Amino acid sequence: MTTPPFDAHGAAQAESLSRRHCLGRLGQWGLAATGLTAPLLQACGGSSNDAVAPISQPSAWSDAESVRWCRQGIQAALARSDSATTAVSVALLADDRVVWSEAFGFANRESGMLATVDMRLNIGSVAKLLATLAVMILRDRGRLTLDQPLVELLPGFSMLSPGFTRITVRQLISHSSGLPGVNDRNLFAFIPILDYAQDTLVAISQSHLKHEPGELAVYCNDGFTLVEPLVRALTGQSFTDFIQQQVFDPLGMGLSGYPLVPLPEGSFVHPYYKGQRTPQEMTSAYATGGAFSTPTDMMKLARLFLDQGMFEGRRIVSAEGIRDMGVDQAPWVRINPTPASSAWGLGWDMVRHEGLAAAGLRAWQKAGDTDFFSTQFFVLPEQRLAVLIVGNGRDYGQLPLSEGLLLRAAKERGAIAALPPVLNVAVPAPAPAPAPANLAELTGVYACDIGPFQIVASGDGSLMLTHLSASGQWESLPGMDTPLRAGSDGMWSFEGAPDLGVRFETVRGHRYMIAIVLSENRFYRKQKVVCERLPPLATPLPDAWRARVGTQWTCVNESPQSLVQVYGPKIGRIGELKELPGYVLWNNLQLLKVVDDRNAGMTIEAPGYAGRDLVELRMVPVQDAAQGGAAPSEELHQGTLVYRRVAASPAAA
Numbered sequence: 001m002t003t004p005p006f007d008a009h010g011a012a013q014a015e016s017l018s019r020r021h022c023l024g025r026l027g028q029w030g031l032a033a034t035g036l037t038a039p040l041l042q043a044c045g046g047s048s049n050d051a052v053a054p055i056s057q058p059s060a061w062s063d064a065e066s067v068r069w070c071r072q073g074i075q076a077a078l079a080r081s082d083s084a085t086t087a088v089s090v091a092l093l094a095d096d097r098v099v100w101s102e103a104f105g106f107a108n109r110e111s112g113m114l115a116t117v118d119m120r121l122n123i124g125s126v127a128k129l130l131a132t133l134a135v136m137i138l139r140d141r142g143r144l145t146l147d148q149p150l151v152e153l154l155p156g157f158s159m160l161s162p163g164f165t166r167i168t169v170r171q172l173i174s175h176s177s178g179l180p181g182v183n184d185r186n187l188f189a190f191i192p193i194l195d196y197a198q199d200t201l202v203a204i205s206q207s208h209l210k211h212e213p214g215e216l217a218v219y220c221n222d223g224f225t226l227v228e229p230l231v232r233a234l235t236g237q238s239f240t241d242f243i244q245q246q247v248f249d250p251l252g253m254g255l256s257g258y259p260l261v262p263l264p265e266g267s268f269v270h271p272y273y274k275g276q277r278t279p280q281e282m283t284s285a286y287a288t289g290g291a292f293s294t295p296t297d298m299m300k301l302a303r304l305f306l307d308q309g310m311f312e313g314r315r316i317v318s319a320e321g322i323r324d325m326g327v328d329q330a331p332w333v334r335i336n337p338t339p340a341s342s343a344w345g346l347g348w349d350m351v352r353h354e355g356l357a358a359a360g361l362r363a364w365q366k367a368g369d370t371d372f373f374s375t376q377f378f379v380l381p382e383q384r385l386a387v388l389i390v391g392n393g394r395d396y397g398q399l400p401l402s403e404g405l406l407l408r409a410a411k412e413r414g415a416i417a418a419l420p421p422v423l424n425v426a427v428p429a430p431a432p433a434p435a436p437a438n439l440a441e442l443t444g445v446y447a448c449d450i451g452p453f454q455i456v457a458s459g460d461g462s463l464m465l466t467h468l469s470a471s472g473q474w475e476s477l478p479g480m481d482t483p484l485r486a487g488s489d490g491m492w493s494f495e496g497a498p499d500l501g502v503r504f505e506t507v508r509g510h511r512y513m514i515a516i517v518l519s520e521n522r523f524y525r526k527q528k529v530v531c532e533r534l535p536p537l538a539t540p541l542p543d544a545w546r547a548r549v550g551t552q553w554t555c556v557n558e559s560p561q562s563l564v565q566v567y568g569p570k571i572g573r574i575g576e577l578k579e580l581p582g583y584v585l586w587n588n589l590q591l592l593k594v595v596d597d598r599n600a601g602m603t604i605e606a607p608g609y610a611g612r613d614l615v616e617l618r619m620v621p622v623q624d625a626a627q628g629g630a631a632p633s634e635e636l637h638q639g640t641l642v643y644r645r646v647a648a649s650p651a652a653a
Contacts, residue, residue, distance in 0.1 A: 085393025124368025132347030
């Protein structure tokens with residue numbers, strides 16, 4: 001293995017890597033275009049609606065139009081000069097057979113080693129399905145119920161908010177627990193980190209709820225991480241041993257596992273960062289995203305879902321458990337401003353995926369991203385189809401490729417007559433200019449976990465949307481640098497860009513900005529909550545926090561082989577936003593409310609991804625050893641991360 005060289009800009013690299021992990025999620029609501037849509041849709045000649053004979057023999061799949069289309073799409077993505085992805089692997093299941101599996105590109109570009117179908121890749125949050133299966137297996141054995149409070153099963157679990165006693169097992173695996181988000185300490189590393197789950201339990205004990213359990217569903221990794229100590233408490237086994245014995249071994253998934261030890265060179269696909277090969281990426285949060293596998297191995301898991309918990313005549317989990325995983329969990333929450341685009345299951349991101357629903361097909365879908373890998377996993381229970389595609393990058397068009405492959409495969413099997421029609425989106429008729437008072441209700445600063453947005457009204461009744469950059473400047477994002485104008489359909493569209501717009505909705509006192517974007521394949525529109533408007537504060541920052549504005553902090557207790565630490569120290573900055581004074585601005589990303597002179601807490605309750613990974617800051621008094629222990633000082637604690645002040649920087653604008 002070769003570790004990439006590091007230079008004097010290590011801190012900037014680390015901040016860039018961390019911010020990339022955050023801002024890359026803008027693509028989840030359509031703001032980060034890859035430029036792949038047209039090539040993917042045109043990758044195979046001929047009309048996709050031409051009549052074809054249904055495929056009945058596995059051998060016929062090698063030259064099926066669906067496979068040729070997907071293969072050419074992957075090849076086109078890897079051939080792009082600006083592609084960050086060097087390898088992609090894919091498998092397609094029809095009935096109980098893997099009818100196509102293929103790997104593309106380089107596992108190790110420097111040595112010329114090509115990727116093969118047996119090389120492991122990190123599947124990220126697709127691993128949440130394994131954690132959910134563990135819960136279902138334990139339920140089958142009478143060890144728990146889904147709506148049982150976690151405190152009855154895991155006595156060591158506690159939080160600072162009294163409502164934690166109401167968190168149920170169901171809420172852990174449906175993103176509705178109210179836990180803050182993700183323990184960021186040693187989450188991704190280049191060595192095995194074996195105590196991450198226990199560290200997370202400690203971090204949670206020092207945290208408050210960000211919303212009441214069951215109030216809303218916001219993507220939450222730590223809920224699944226808690227399945228690890230839950231399994232140990234109920235079985236005496238480690239989570240990884242339990243999954244190995246109860247899932248991997250009986251399914252014959254010999255190429256799947258967790259990074260407890262490094263994999264042999266040549267057995268896995270290397271990640272790349274800024275064009276340079278890195279060592280094996282090891283995700284420490286096993287239950288939430290730490291598994292590695294191959295697409296072919298994962299088709300065995302797909303068969304378990306298709307066959308209602310059976311695999312080759314052996315019962316692994318109850319049919320009820322599989323069915324319950326596919327039940328829409330939206331009715332269990334009280335805030336859901338995007339019901340048409342929100343139908344998540346237990347473990348599954350979607351149990352009514354809009355891309356396949358456009359053709360009348362029911363699909364269960366789970367996406368998975370690490371810092372380097374991106375995966376899409378689909379199971380179509382009625383059509384008995386499944387696909388997993390994974391690459392060591394996020395820019396190869398994984399979602400439209402998966403959707404397009406499955407739609408074409410369903411057509412070739414006779415399940416649908418044609419692909420859904422492409423939507424021709426036009427700018428709606430303009431609405432009358434909103435009254436100034438109505439505009440005032442929309443303008444202001446909106447918060448999420450990946451940086452504030454600002455809405456400013458213009459004199460002609462339009463709105464301008466900007467996002468706070470890493471440098472603390474308000475900047476337009478690509479494709480959103482034109483005015484937003486109100487349409488007769490209630491949507492605000494970007495001038496000249498009818499494919500993308502926003503709407504505003506108030507639910508239980510929370511004003512949300514919701515993105516409406518045409519999907520990559522142009523078959524459907526999807527809606528995502530982007531951020532929540534924060535009210536101005538009547539009081540300024542107290543003196544204790546005012547004195548910290550402009551200070552810079554470096555993390556001192558993360559593993560030297562933590563991914564971010566390798567690329568330079570993890571840096572944090574305390575600031576204040578002049579457009580919304582009184583809030584603490586952490587790292588130009590999150591706006592926090594002052595609790596007291598030493599604590600700043602979470603501010604928003606936003607569903608989906610918008611309020612995903614929220615943080616709290618605690619200032620802890622210490623004695624400054626550099627001055628003989630005589631001078632009082634303080635550390636900054638975020639969860640179990642410990643930061644020490646290193647320098648002052650200019651206050652945020």
